[in-house]
Amino acid sequence: MRRFIPPLLLILTLILAACSTVSSSDQTPPQADPVSTQSPDAVAGESDSSSNDSAVRIDEQGAIIFEITPLNLASPTNTFDFDVALTTHSIDLSMDLATVSTLTTDTGVSVESTLWDAPRGGHHVEGKLIFPATKDGKPILKGATKLTLTILNVDASSRIFEWDLK
Numbered sequence: 001m002r003r004f005i006p007p008l009l010l011i012l013t014l015i016l017a018a019c020s021t022v023s024s025s026d027q028t029p030p031q032a033d034p035v036s037t038q039s040p041d042a043v044a045g046e047s048d049s050s051s052n053d054s055a056v057r058i059d060e061q062g063a064i065i066f067e068i069t070p071l072n073l074a075s076p077t078n079t080f081d082f083d084v085a086l087t088t089h090s091i092d093l094s095m096d097l098a099t100v101s102t103l104t105t106d107t108g109v110s111v112e113s114t115l116w117d118a119p120r121g122g123h124h125v126e127g128k129l130i131f132p133a134t135k136d137g138k139p140i141l142k143g144a145t146k147l148t149l150t151i152l153n154v155d156a157s158s159r160i161f162e163w164d165l166k
Contacts, residue, residue: 039078054162062155068129070163073147076133082149084118091155093125100152101135103131105144111135141165
């Protein structure tokens with residue numbers, strides 16, 4: 001009978017070790033900062049695609065993940081364009097983001113979006129959110145050092161995306 005105790009002890013030790021490893025990996029990691037998972041890097045003067053990656057902002061509040069990339073902050077024409085990718089597995093994405101989006105500078109200038117150019121519906125939607133680059137005939141970025149995009153009431157009370165300007 002004594003011969004069977006060491007193998008049994010070894011088996012129990014292995015089971016306990018395996019269970020403790022599984023339970024520690026089941027822990028949920030802390031939530032990312034809902035404003036941005038990227039540090040606010042300057043975007044003025046950036047031109048190559050790797051630089052644009054640093055301008056991406058992600059918000060994971062609620063059931064919708066927002067990923068927003070400014071496309072032309074360094075060289076706007078008549079508009080500021082943002083690439084917006086929405087991902088969810090439980091909500092229909094048929095909303096018009098233009099009606100709930102505002103662009104604001106740290107100098108107090110604020111403009112509403114003029115167009116959400118994207119397909120309606122589904123669970124994975126990508127499109128362009130477009131804002132005017134001027135207000136009352138003046139460039140909205142004149143004298144600004146920070147730009148804030150706010151989206152209200154899309155499965156969260158507000159989503160805020162910020163970029164530092166140089």
